[in-house]
Amino acid sequence: MKNRIIAFIFAAAVMAAPAPGQTAQTAPLPAPAPIEKELAARASNVDEVTLGKNMLAFASAFMKDKGKDKNDNDEASARQLIEGLEGIYVRDYEFDKEGQFTAEEVDQLRKYYETGDWSPIVRERERKTGESTDVMVKLVNGNSRGLLILDVEPKEISIVLILGPIRMDELGKLKGLDGLGSLGALGGVQHSPRGDDKH
Amino acid sequence: MEESEQELRHAFDRLPAPASLKRKIMARRRGAAQQLSFPLFAWRGLAASIVSVSLCILAALVIYGDYQWREAEQRRKGEEARRQVLLALRITNHALDHMNKQFAANGRAHHE
Numbered sequence: 001m002k003n004r005i006i007a008f009i010f011a012a013a014v015m016a017a018p019a020p021g022q023t024a025q026t027a028p029l030p031a032p033a034p035i036e037k038e039l040a041a042r043a044s045n046v047d048e049v050t051l052g053k054n055m056l057a058f059a060s061a062f063m064k065d066k067g068k069d070k071n072d073n074d075e076a077s078a079r080q081l082i083e084g085l086e087g088i089y090v091r092d093y094e095f096d097k098e099g100q101f102t103a104e105e106v107d108q109l110r111k112y113y114e115t116g117d118w119s120p121i122v123r124e125r126e127r128k129t130g131e132s133t134d135v136m137v138k139l140v141n142g143n144s145r146g147l148l149i150l151d152v153e154p155k156e157i158s159i160v161l162i163l164g165p166i167r168m169d170e171l172g173k174l175k176g177l178d179g180l181g182s183l184g185a186l187g188g189v190q191h192s193p194r195g196d197d198k199h
Numbered sequence: 200m201e202e203s204e205q206e207l208r209h210a211f212d213r214l215p216a217p218a219s220l221k222r223k224i225m226a227r228r229r230g231a232a233q234q235l236s237f238p239l240f241a242w243r244g245l246a247a248s249i250v251s252v253s254l255c256i257l258a259a260l261v262i263y264g265d266y267q268w269r270e271a272e273q274r275r276k277g278e279e280a281r282r283q284v285l286l287a288l289r290i291t292n293h294a295l296d297h298m299n300k301q302f303a304a305n306g307r308a309h310h311e
Binding site for chain 2: 051078131158
């Protein structure tokens, strides 16, 4: 009986353990940057979305298929976009007043997410107001395998990290979906970095 | 008149019971007891069947209820995940929208 229990536990452990190649293929979502906890404490509104590959696949099953309704088609496009993704990590911190976070804190955030794998495609700076937008892509063998957006407004910080194969032209199809008009803008962005500093 | 009186007297005369009467009565009582015990046995069986069927129906209802609950829970989680995906895409859109506005503002500034 004891042997059976040990055998069962062993079998369960073997089944639960990922296959050797599996961990290498699935890029894990990052842990939140240490500074994010402080920002969240100061923010008046915090939106947090962390969805792994399994949750994305689960969510896509509940998204609408193509239909007669235009919204259905847009949601179907969103579904198509997320189906191959490995993870989505989004944080949005809204503040009541300006000046509730410093440029140093934004730099800390930027440094935390900017690693060697990422190539910048957009770097926009507004030095007077401190507003900035960084868009980076993760390139593997010339294919984009991730998208990172760090957007800083006077009263808002948004971090968007999408892992997995992203087809920029697919983003363009989301233009019609309620509130997603600008996603299509990335469709036209090439992989050459576009920097624009306004003094 | 005398005839009828005689008949009446004869009717009121005590006569010994026939020897077979006791046997007949006892036999009839046994038969009645047997008739009574059979329906009681049948009722017990019927009650047991009703209880078994009720238990089966109850078990089926519990299983079906559990399945329905799991289904509803799964649907609720799916809808929540879908809502989260759309929220993530909206925030992404908002960030890109801000980027576009910055581009536009900087473009205007460069032209000026």
